[in-house]
Amino acid sequence: MDTGSHLLFGATLAGLAALQPEVAHSPVLAHAVLTATLLGSHAPDFDSFIRLKSYAAYVRHHRGLTHSLPAVAVWPFALGVPIALLFGVWAQLTTVVLWAMAAVVFHIALDWLNAYGVQCFRPLSRRWHHLDVLALFEPPLFALHGAGLLLWAFGAVRPGPVFLAVYALTFVYIAIRGWQHACIVSKVKRSLGQDGVCHIVPSLWLFHWQFYEAEYCFYNGTVRNGRVEVRDVFAKERNHPAIQATLGTDGVRAFLHFAQRVHVKLTERHDGYVVQWRDMRFWYNHKLPFGVDVKLDRELNVVSDTLGWTKKAWDPPYV
Structure with a gap:
């Protein structure tokens, strides 16, 4: 998140x-x-500093090792030991470490529930896992926790019981979103009459979703208030020498390391070609904002490649 x-x-x-x-x-x-x-709630995202090296390195490594199974054990001790020494509570080291671990685990779990994905089972698996249940930002959860924090800050409530209720409601909300996701997947498959892979991306609003369904082609559209509307249909990727010539670029290698549903568009120009690799998961309103653009000359030499988002941070999709 x-x-x-x-x-x-x-x-x-x-x-x-x-x-x-x-x-x-x-x-x-x-x-x-x-x-x-x-x-602990932010530690897994310390890998964001790798963006200083390049955006390709960021895409390749973000939500990777720092969100892995070993990280669940390493982060709590890496944080808990110096904190216990700093505050002089060495006798309560176990308490400090366990709450740091709770924060790390909750962070990774929330990222797993998001559509962007996380390599949370490394080193057992290098696959990207995503449950597609929550958006990057969930207004109801933010409001719920924010209200509890304000009441605590002004001394209006005892924190323990209040946040026990807050977290109980949090898990109920996540369960409802998970149930809603399963229902919408079934609805989309019935509506399209397809048996392929159905990927649902949640929006900020509780009953607005976007989807694609991939078998022989990609179907993109929206599900709003239970109504399925197909907005775009994309053919599967084509094989062409210009497309093959882009596979060696750093941007494309980083993109293919992360992307799971790939669409390729080839455009021929008077001075060469433009190959656009896109991740279909992040379709929104007829646009595919995440991917890599590679320009080639007429001899299929790479002129440039650009990896990243072609949208503002505050624009959908929120992943």
Whole structure:
């Protein structure tokens, strides 16, 4: 999910920790736990610094090793040990480490529920896993946790019971979104009469979704209030020497490492070719905003390649 949501959930996890008597009755330990959950809720995204190297490196590595199975064990101790020493709560190291682990696990779980995906089962599997249940930013969850945090900050409530209710409602909300996702997948397959792979991308709004269904071609459209509407149909990728010539570029290699449903468009120009690789998961309103554009001359030499999004950060899709 987005950075703001991860940090908010880190703060509310610290409120949930107040259910432990030793945390509730020790301000020093409570501050240590708050520091651990705030850092733990963001730690898996420390790999974002690799973007300084190149965007291709970012696409290849983001949500990879830092979100993996070993990371679940490494991050809590890497954070918990210095925090326990800094706050002088070494005797409560286990408490600090376990709450840091809760923050790390919750971060990875939320990313898994998103449509972008995460390599959360490395080193057992290098596949990208995504459950497509939540959008990058979920207004109901943000409002729920934000309201609880404000009440706690102004001293209006005891944090433990309040955040127990907040997290119970959070898991109920996620379960509803998961049930809704399964229902919409069935509805889309029945509507199209196809047995291929159906991928649903949630939007910010509870009953608005976009989809594609891939077998012999890609169907893109929307599901709003239970109504399926096909907006675009794309043929599967074609084989052409110009397309093959782009496979060695760093941008295309990074893209294919991450992308799962690939559409290729070849455009011939007077001075050469433009090959556009696109990930069909991120279709929105007749556009395919994520991919790589490769320009070639008439001899199929690569002139340039550009990897990334062709949309504003605040525009859909929210992944």
